[in-house]
Amino acid sequence: MHISVQTPMFVVMACLSLLLFPPTATADELSRASMLSNTCAGCHGTDGISPGSIPSIACKSADSIEKALMEYRDVKHFSTVMGRLVKGYTDQEIQLIAGFFGNNCNKPAKK
């Protein structure tokens, strides 16, 4: 499979970078997960930390975010706008979004 072909170069780059710099991982990967999740930030705040009346989604577990999104989509759970929006994403995309925010909390916040 194609992943294995990419792995060596990727591992080299990652290892080299880890030698040079501490792994200050942030939520900023150039990934499909971050691309999708950044669309949420307009309402839920950057990295899912909301300054206002819209709930924060940072630090919730990936499973609970995924479950909540599916319930909004399937109208098992009341929402004003979330149900309308989440219908625009596939199951796999919902998982990526849930994984992004769910993964986000244990990482040290950027100064």
Place this chain on the structure above:
Amino acid sequence: MNNFSRRDFIKWAGAASAFSAMGWPLGSLAKMGRSAAKVVVIGGGYGGATCAKYIRKMAPGIEVTLVEQNKRYTTCPFSNTVIGGLKKIEEITHGYENLRDRHGVKIIHDVAEEVDPANKTVRLKGGTKLPYDKLIMSPGIEFIWDAIEGYDKAASKVMPHAWKAGPQTTLLRAKVEAMKDGGTVIIAAPSNPFRCPPGPYERASLISHYMKKHKPKSKVIILDRKDKFSKQSLFVAGWESLYPGMIEWVSKSAGGTVVRVDTKAMEVENNDGFTYKGDVINIIPPHRAGTIAQRTGLADKSGWCPINQTTFESKMQKDIHVIGDSAIAGKMPKSGYAAGSEGKVCAAAVVAELGGLNMPEPSYVNTCYSLVGPDYGISVAAVYRMTKKGITPVKGAGGGSPKKVDTTFRNMEAVYAQGWYDSTVADMFR
């Protein structure tokens, strides 16, 4: 891709961040020994500020310089709350300190006068010349003065447009406040496409809210160059419930097209030669892509900028990207939220290109709230994908607030409208 589980993906993406987070190999892998890649962003509003911040978040190794003429930024979203007396202008005005101090964006308060695409430099009014590897323009809009006879910059002091927030907003507010009870406010709304499609109707709503309390014999007339408008049924239902008889909407077919204004007589004339007199007249003139985009030759005959809708790179000039109101972004509206969403997609495109990485498939959203009254909010939303037809809303998703709900739902959306505002501003400036 079938064996590529979610867990693998997260691991993979997490490891990827280990080197993207410190700005390597972004810009330096192929060009070892060269200085950091340089990105210049023109315009520090929803598009430009968000884009600048996210480039720095994704790739701190890239040097980002933001050129913005104003020291502080007054948002167009929520400026109707100032006109309606719900908020003070200070509450919707924000600074660039966090972009500078937390995100390391270099801020230059100056006007971009000229771009040299061949030599890849931007010349500022103050004389500085900024070299760039990538230039991102988010210059908002430029008014087409005199498209409506008699409506030029001088006329906008008498009949404010208030379609760029700031002094024009407070001017229109002052005029509404000074108006006598029993007066008429005229709002002339433009044809599509224009900045903030629900804006004129939210404005009529919040002016009516103020008048209902303080000048109950007054009315608002909307003269429209269109036969339908954004969130129309939701607005009309809200008007009937909150301000019965106060707002009159004159469609294009009914003679809503304003072709001439007379600032001395305080009247406007439609295309049938009929005149309307107003005590306060708000003209929203036709507009096009911002001045620097026009000057750089990025706009087409429509007045707006054609772009690659995945990367937002101009179709007219290489290495110049256009986002926000100036861009032709498929089916996305010219809204603040859309501009921010475009800014994030563009940030990924620019970082990927400079770093020699693959750009993930783009994803875009628009979510837009309007206040019909302080406790009565309505919204419209869409999720977009890139298709053969350009940026296209996902079918079956998005849409407007439901029509038949009770006041609690409207009240909740009014509360979320404020939350939306706080979050979009934070996504730009925090």
